[in-house]
Amino acid sequence: MRLRNTIIVLVLFAIVGGYAFIVGRYSQTEATQKLLDVKQDDIAKIELKYSDRDIVLERDKGKPWRIVKPIGADADQAQAGNLARAIADGVLVRTVDDKPADLAPFGLKPPTTTVTVTTFDNKTPPSIEVGKSTPIGFNTYVRLSNSPAVLLTEGAFSAGMNKTVNDLRVRDLMAFKLDDVQKLTIARDNGQAVEIDRDGDNWKIVKPAAYGADDTAVRMALSTLVNARASDFISDAPANVNQYGLEKPHLTATVVLKNGEQQSMLFGFKQNEQGKSGIYVRRGERAPVYAVAEYVMTSLDKSPLDFRDKTIVKFDPESVETVKVKNSDGEFTLKRAAGGKWDVIVGGKTSEGDIPVVERLLNQFRDLKGESIVADPMPSAQPFGLDNPALEITLTGKDGRELGTVRLAKISVKPTVPAIPGEPPQRTEYYANSSGSKAVYSLSDFSFAQLNKPAPLYMANAPASAAPQAAASPAK
Known part of the structure; x- marks a missing residue:
């Protein structure tokens, strides 16, 4: 009995092992066959021939791709790389007809695109002639130049080979690192200009007058410039740029790098083609005319006030001895006490202060920035409610000197135009000024x-x- 059971187990093992061997032997995935025996990294030249245009890209070993026909221009490296990858990875799905009597049904008489590559060792594999897509299965008919057979490849191959020069051109307009910029100048056609220079790790406005600059605003402007992309390629060799508004541009943004290199972008008219909304631009050092999204110009078309440092009062919280506050409830004083403590003095009575809350106030006050500088100098306090402020805070230092006073106002403003249905009949605005500034x-x-x-x-x-x-304040 025991022997019989052993024999049964051995037979079962043999059956299972044999099945596993057969499945493993005959169900191995067949290796994918490529259209061309070429690797992406070995491709040095790509030629795309269409019925109405020829495009040629080239690169030297270890160098970036360039368009050499029909124009000489830098190529978008991602686009060129994707093109080379699609060619090298083109899959042979199956052979449709070894010797077709007519190529027209396959869209190969003539082909929509003929793709030819050359490798770095000057070898030229067969060209790939691309036809139309199959009605079912979304594959594409192709043929190699060294064989009459019609083949099938994946459907994405056809779309990947259908390129224009504009698809392949680099769209970057300016190339610099933000940390290499030494100077930014933005000039308008009315003669107004703002010049901002690097001052160590910060920025300062030097024209039209000397002011501290808002580092965030400056870096945002520089980021807008370096990240600007051409939305359209207008003309590579314009005979006259007047029609684009670039003879006397509305706005010119110029950066000067630490090595002395200068890069400029000139902004002209809005595009006049139907369905287009970009702005004509050109690089100050180059001839071609491009278009960019309208927001690029609006993001740079700023006044000196927009670039000003909007810190309302500057002080070191550690140097503050007292904080005197006046609001609609009356007055109170926060006074530094022994042992790092604070006192709150109201109506002659002193209470122990909440240290974290007082210190948070000082930090908030130190970091207080205006959203914008409305005017400098302020023409009159009354329109802004600052003749009767809702809140006034005065800081005094440990030496008894005043560190600064800030007045804050809250006013209600009625719209000057008819109100939109559902819109409140008035809005609330907040303003501030300080003893250290006329703004x-x-x-x-x-x-x-x-x-x-x-x-x-x-x-x-x-x-x-x-x-x-x-704090309440009467409507203005």
Whole structure:
């Protein structure tokens, strides 16, 4: 009995092992056959021949691709690389007809595209003639130049070979690293200009007057320039640029790099072709005319006030001895006490301050920035509500000197045009100015609310009923 069981087990093992061998032997995936025996990295030249155009790309070993026909231009390396990869990876699905009597039914008389490559060792594999797509299965008919047979390849191959010069051209207009920029100048056609120079790790406005610059605004402008892409290629050798508004451009943005190199972009008219919305541009150092998205120009068409540092008051929180606050509730003072503590003084009574809350106020006040500089100098305080501010904060240093006073206003403004249905009949605006500047800044409601808080909120064990209150101000 035991012997019989052993024999049965051995037979079962033999059956299972034999089945596994047969499945493994005969179900191996057949190796994919390529149209051409060529590797992407070995391709040095690609020729694309169409009924109405020829395009030729070339590269030297280790060098980038260039378009050499019908124009001489830098190629988009990603596009050129994808093209070379698609050619090298072209798959032979199957043979349709070894000796077709007529090529026309396959779209191969003539072919829509003829693709020829040359390798770095000067070998030229057979050209690939591309026909039309199959009605079922989404494959493409192709033929190799060294054989009469009609073959099938994957459907994406046809689309991948259908290129124009504009598809393959590099669309980058300016090439520089932000950290290499030493100077940025933006000049308008009315003669106004702003010049911003690097000052160590920061930026400063030097024209039309000397001011600190908003580093974020400057870097955003530089990023807009270096990331600008051509949306359209207008003319490589324009005889006259007047028609594009580039003889006297509306705006000229120029960067000067640390090595002395200068790059400029000139902005002209809006495109006049139907369905187009770009702006005509050219590089100041080059002839071709391109188009870019309209936002590129609007992002750069800024005034000196837009690039100004919008910090409202500058101070070191560690140097502050007292913070005097006036708001609609009255007045109170935050005073530094021994042992790193703070006192809150209201109506002659002193309470222990909540240290983290007071320190957070100082940090918020130090970081307070206007959303924009509305005017400099401020023509009058009354239109901005600053003749009767909703909030006034004065900082005094440990030496008894005033570090700065900031006045903040909240006003209601009625629209000057008929209101849109559903729109509030008036809006609220916030403004600020400081004793250290003649400028008036616009503020966000959030920034105003962060500073406009009642005295109890700064006390240790603040009453639960205490809450920030918006200061009232009469409508203007």
